[in-house]
Amino acid sequence: xxxxxxxxxxxxxxxxxxxxxxxxxxxxxxxxxxxxxxxxxxxxxxxxxxxxxxxxxxxxxxxxxxxxxxxxxxxxxxxxxxxxxxxxxxxxxxxxxxxxxxxxxxxxxxxxxxxx
Amino acid sequence: xxxxxxxxxxxxxxxxxxxxxxxxxxxxxxxxxxxxxxxxxxxxxxxxxxxxxxxxxxxxxxxxxxxxxxxxxxxxxxxxxxxxxxxxxxxxxxxxxxxxxxxxxxxxxxxx
Numbered sequence: 001x002x003x004x005x006x007x008x009x010x011x012x013x014x015x016x017x018x019x020x021x022x023x024x025x026x027x028x029x030x031x032x033x034x035x036x037x038x039x040x041x042x043x044x045x046x047x048x049x050x051x052x053x054x055x056x057x058x059x060x061x062x063x064x065x066x067x068x069x070x071x072x073x074x075x076x077x078x079x080x081x082x083x084x085x086x087x088x089x090x091x092x093x094x095x096x097x098x099x100x101x102x103x104x105x106x107x108x109x110x111x112x113x114x115x116x
Numbered sequence: 117x118x119x120x121x122x123x124x125x126x127x128x129x130x131x132x133x134x135x136x137x138x139x140x141x142x143x144x145x146x147x148x149x150x151x152x153x154x155x156x157x158x159x160x161x162x163x164x165x166x167x168x169x170x171x172x173x174x175x176x177x178x179x180x181x182x183x184x185x186x187x188x189x190x191x192x193x194x195x196x197x198x199x200x201x202x203x204x205x206x207x208x209x210x211x212x213x214x215x216x217x218x219x220x221x222x223x224x225x226x227x228x
Contacts, residue, residue, distance in 0.1 A: 006158075034215065043204065043218045044159070093158055095216075103147050103214055109158040 003027055004096050006108035013084055014116055021079045021111045023094030029074040030096035034105060035067075038091040050077055084115040120207055120219035127225045134192040136222045138205035141186060145207040148181060149216070150190045153202045162190070162203075192224075200226045 003026040013019050023033060032051050036044040048064075050056035050071035058064045066088075068080040077096075081088050091112050095105040119141045128134045140148065146167050151159040165172045165179045165188070172179045178191040188205055202221040208214050 004158075041221075043220045044216075046215055046217075049215060095159075097214070103208055104161065104164075105216060107151075107159040107161075110156075112156070 002098075002101070002104075002106045004030075004094065004106045004108040006092075006094055006111050008111060009109060010112045010114075012114045012116065015085055016083055019081045019084055019113060021081075021092055021094075021113070023077045023079070023096070023108050025075045025096045025098070025106070028096075028098045028101065028106075030077070031074065031099040032097045033071055033077040034095045034097070035069060035077075035079050036093045036095070038093060038110075040091075044093060047079075081113065084113070086115045089113055089115045120205060120217050122203075122205060122219040122222045124220065125223050125225070127227065128195050130195060130197060130226055130228050132195055134190075134195045134199070134224055134226075136190045136192075136203050136205075136224065138188040138190075138219050139186055140188065140205070140207045140217075140219075142207055142209055142217075143183070143186065145209060146214075147208040148179075148188050149206045149208070150177075150179065150188075151204045151206060151218075153204065153221070155201075159204065195224075195226050197226050197228075200224055 007022045035047045047062045048056040048058045056069035071077040093110040095107045097105045122138045149164040150162045176193045180189045204221045206216040206218045
C-alpha cells in the first residue's frame, strides 16, 4: 500500500504556456500533500504544503501566482505552472501523507518539466 | 537544504560497507530519514529513526544517531552495484505539517 502516482512523467512545453501536473494517492487518503522541486544534482526543495480542502501554504520565495496548487480531494492534488519559462524547467516531485499513518510521506515518481 | 549537510560523493568496492554521514541542525526534529533516489526516479524511503533512539538496524542497513552532535549515519553492509544511487537524509521539523528538510544528497558509486 501507500502508492503515489504523478502524471505526466515528462512534459515539454513552449515558453508562456501553462502546465498542469497531477499527484494522486492510489490506495490511501492523502490528508496532506507536499510539492518539491529538484534541480539537477541538487536536493529537494519544498515548494508548498496543502491540506485537502484548504489553501496551500507556500515556502518563502515561492510565487503562489506562478505555482498554483489545488488539493480538491483526498486523493488528488495538482500543481499548475502558469506562464512557464525556461527557468521553470526542473524535476517536480509530490509526496503525500495520511494522518492515520503518522509521520511518513510517500513520494511520487516525479515529473520532468522542460520549457523551451 | 543548507540546514542538513552531507558529503556529496562516496565510492566503494562491491562487497565492502558504505557509510554515509549527515549532520542536521534542528534538535527538535522528531524523525530522521534516509531516502534513496535512482536516476530519473522519485524517492524511496529506506529507513527512519525516531529521535529518542541511538541505533536502528534493518537487514543490511544500520542507522546511527548521535543527538548530542546532531549526526546521523547510514551504513550499508555488503554493498552491491544495485545500491548505486543518491542517498538523501532528511529531518522532520516538528510542528505544522511536519515538513521534511533534505540534505543535498550523497552519490554512492559501487565499483567491482
